[in-house]
Amino acid sequence: MPKPLLDIDALTAGYTRPVVGPLSFRLARSEILGVVGPNACGKSTLLAALTGSARIFSGQIGKAAGLQISLQQQQPPAIDGLPINATDLLALTGASPEELPPWLSTQLGKRLDRLSGGQLQFLYLWSCLLAAADVVLLDEPTNNLDPEGTIFLERVLQRRADAGCGLLVVSHDQRFINAVCHRKISLG
């Protein structure tokens, strides 16, 4: 059996006190794993623990040697008044603009503060999703996306998984999780 990309064993994590866990699961190459649960059950905290931003109270996070993780955060930083365009943003993470959906590929020269909420969300998603990584963590990726954007995202996730990447997707959108994930874990 090939070694998993992530091997989580009885993990309890939080900030000043435990928020999530104990939790055990594995993420294999080319797998899309969904994480579901009600608000405040610790879905985002789990991602924060995997990237070292949250405190681990007990348990272990096993990572494959040399593992590169990419994380898309739920709340992008404020961009109002900043002279950054879509091309600049993609260049930061090294994500290629090729194969962007047509409704975004024509907006590459536009400043971020002149894009719609959905366009901005998709751009941030794309920046993290297409960055060189073995594991991609997505936090509520369908926020602000219209049905067309969500369907496009499903296809991109599948392509990324086919290329060998492991994806952990946190979402409250059950339809999206059912459509895209190979299996899911429930919190709370």
Next chain:
Amino acid sequence: MNPALLLDPLFAGPFLTGLMFAMLLPLLGCYLRLRGEWLAALAFAQTAAAGSLLAMLAGLPMVFGGLAAAGLAGSLKHAFDGSSHTTQGAAYGLLLLLGWAASVLMVSNLPLAERIGQALFDGQLYFTDQSHLISAAALALASLFVMRLLSQRLLLAHFFPDFLRARGLSGRRAQLVFDLLVAGALALATMSLGVMGAFALIFVPPLVAFAWGGGWRQCLLLATATGVAIYVLAFALALSLDQPFSPLCGLLLVAFAVLSGVLRRLSAGR
């Protein structure tokens, strides 16, 4: 206005010294503005002035005092990097007040400090010598090199902090190096342009460039071009009208920012 004055050997050195800062400060100011930390620049400049005065009174080279004080301010600022914007703003405000209070007390009580203090606050570009030019040129070159290395990390730390952390990388070291670079640049700039002259060049060109820039590279070019153009105009006007350089430069920058704001509103209304 006599353009030949700019080529007069007496003024060529000071002109080139100021030109180095006119190119460098707007560039650094863009990264400060990106993080909403422009007030820190004024705190650095004011602290550098206080440090310079203190060094002079202690019989040490002023430039060392200015650099040391600004460097200390940069390190102190770094301690507040993880705090909220409100806390950071308060810390810069306190630092600014500390630098101002220390400087004014020294100037008021020590006759030796009075003349130099006045020059530090007003600027003394015409009285800079070759050593100022060499240090300004060295700083400008070193800064361009360092910023080429730091730029992407600083931008990533702002736009993708979690992405950076997920890679096991930190933006904090890059931020500290940047803070020290800004502190050093402002300490040297304060020696020739004065506290407010240096602040005007690091604050106003980015303000204009952020409004008009269509992308980051364009913004950096626009800020630098604005800083250089206004600087050259201010230098020429100050010489031909026999006026102090720094206030005139500050006035022109403010006028340009207002004009830019009006044009921006008009173009947005169309």
